[in-house]
Amino acid sequence: MPKDTSNLELRGIRCIRGERLLFSKLSFRCSAGTLVRIAGPNGTGKTTLLRLLVGLMQPQEGEILWNGKAILKLKEEFWQNLIYIGHLNGVKDELTARENLLVNCEIGEHPITAEQADEALEKVGLAGFENNLTRHLSQGQRRRVALARLYVSRHAPFWVLDEPFTALDVKAVDNLANLIAQHVNEGGIVAFTTHQEVPIAANRSERIDLTGGRWLNASIGKGRKEV
């Protein structure tokens, strides 16, 4: 992983979804070795912000820069630096746990061997489940299949994780928190959301709090904040 060189910047981001202004003039900057927690109650735009950060959505105003260049212009050059694990896991039902990991790494242009896949599955507590179809796994186990990717993705400095601790048991939460801290302390940037108060021993951490938001059409959000 290229250390101490990456930086992420949000410049004047404005985002509207449906009738709701989620945030505007959102600016933020961080450099290599930072844990970025995106906080806020349900519906305030945490997942939306993560999707903006990885380029799956575009803001109405402003831009997101990676190493000083707009991510929408960098495209593949940016994606090579990125691992995104969203809400929906990105795990295919009809593939086994091992096949899922192999395919996801292949798609991410960082192929791994079956042995490396099995080692990563072991680290997330899925030893013995390598050949199980993921449709036969529990929610927590499916989540672990997705998260196993992180154990073979230390080359990618920027991790974006949507609710990574959901459905994990205490030990798995602890292991993941340690992995995230290690990645950050070795020069990665990890942006994540969580509703759980999980201690992560990162040397440097920042918080983006999205509490707020406004209805654009006052009649919709009667009794709430208006523009």
Ligand SMILES: Nc1ncnc2c1ncn2[C@@H]1O[C@H](COP(=O)(O)OP(=O)(O)OP(=O)(O)O)[C@@H](O)[C@H]1O
């Ligand atoms: N496809 C969509 N079309 C229009 N509005 C949407 C869509 N998806 C989400 N929204 C709205 O955008 C807002 C932000 O949603 P988002 O999922 O980013 O919130 P969140 O903070 O991640 O919520 P949670 O904590 O519940 O996961 C919500 O008010 C939601 O109603």
